Amino acid sequence: MSRVVVTGRIPDAAIEKLRAEHDVDAWSESDSISRSELLSRVAGADAIVTLLTEQVDAELLDAAGPQLKVVANVAVGYDNVDVAACTARGVIATNTPGVLTEATADIAFSLILMATRRLGEGERLVRSGEAWKWGMFFLLGSGLQGKTLGVVGMGGIGQATARRARAFGMEIVYQSRSEIDPAIADELEARRVDLDELLAVSDVVSVHCPFTPDTHHLFGAAEFAAMKDSATLVNTARGPIVDEAALAVALRDGTIAGAGLDVYEREPRVEPDLLELDNVVLIPHLGSATVETRTAMAVLAAENALAVLSGETPPTPIRA
Incomplete structure (x- = not known):
């Protein structure tokens, strides 16, 4: 039996799958594991199942030792994993x-x-207990029908978001490193454009690209200035893709109309100026937060680890 270290709480179905074949040391506390505890626990591990809250770097890999075979990250994003350091040590990384x-x-x-x-804004108003009265101009928003959604990063999540937008009668433009499948482009009636055009024509910009050195602060003051002043920015990808301080200024000054964020540059910290604004919706990294999805993520990570430990190709290796 190999030794598998799980660095955070994950659904029981994944733990049971791992324990059926190997010796499992699983962190069970509600708080995240400390760095010192993590470095101590991974010593001698053959597989490590990690959460996005843990940095998988040279220090961690060396603390585990040369017998380590696989790091199975329970997330689609892997900006917390130094894939090059894994490759250099013959460790397979998966997501x-x-x-x-x-x-x-x-x-x-x-x-x-x-x-x-x-x-x-409306929900906060009702909960505040302040008096309010319906009126023709009370908390007016904007409709989506006939508007344009700009998708930055047209992978699976971007395509699924575009599909929802089409159901609401929106037009789709997208910016991506490569063309999408022509059949999907036809289904969505989606047009590929460069980022400058996307910013200029979109009523809503939804961010779905991976976080890399090239996409750090992809959205800053210049990009907000290039958007419509009636536009909305949504980010469910990774926080550092958006310059939060610049976003706060753009929202405060009316450079853009609104924003919705699920991810942040320095989680769980949020740019203080954003907290003071009514025209931004802030939620705490809930993108995959359903029972079904989190279970499926953890089980897939377990299957990745088990495959490598058995000498097989994992279902979803990271191909950086």
Whole structure:
């Protein structure tokens, strides 16, 4: 039996799958594991199942030792994993794409609706106990029918979000590293454009690209200035893709109309200036937060680890 270390709480179905074949040391506390405890626990591990809250770097890999075979990240994003350091040590890194596509697209479109219809403001008003009265111009938002959604990063989640937008009568443009499948482009009636054009024509911009050095602060003051002053920005990808301080200025000054964020540059910290604004919806990284999705993610991570430990190719290796 190999030794498997699980660095955070994950659904029991995944733990049971791992324990059926191997010796499992699973962190069971509600708080995240400390760095010192993590480095101590991984010593001698053959497999590590990690959460996005843990940094998988040279220090961690060396603490585990040369017998380590696989790091199975329970997330589709892997900016917390130094894939090059894994490769240099002969460690296979895996992630969990696909299984969280629909749940994350649901959250993206929820944020679009909340921001454009000012639902966050309305909910806060009702809960405040302040008096309010219906009126023709009370908390007016904007509709989506006939508007344009710009998708930045047209992978699975971007496509699923676009599919929801089409159901609401929106037009689709997208910016991506490559063309999508022509059949999907036809289904969505989606047009590929460069980022400058996307910013200029979109009424809503939804961010779905991976976080890399090239996409750090992809959205900053210049990009907000290039958007319509009636536009809304939504980010369900990774926080550092958006310059939060610049976003706060753009929202405060009316450079853009609104925003919806599920992810942040320095989670769980949020840019303080954003907290003071009514025209931004802020939720705590809930993109994949359904029972079904989180279970599927954890089980897929377990299957990745088990495959490598058995000498097989894992279902979803990271191909950086």
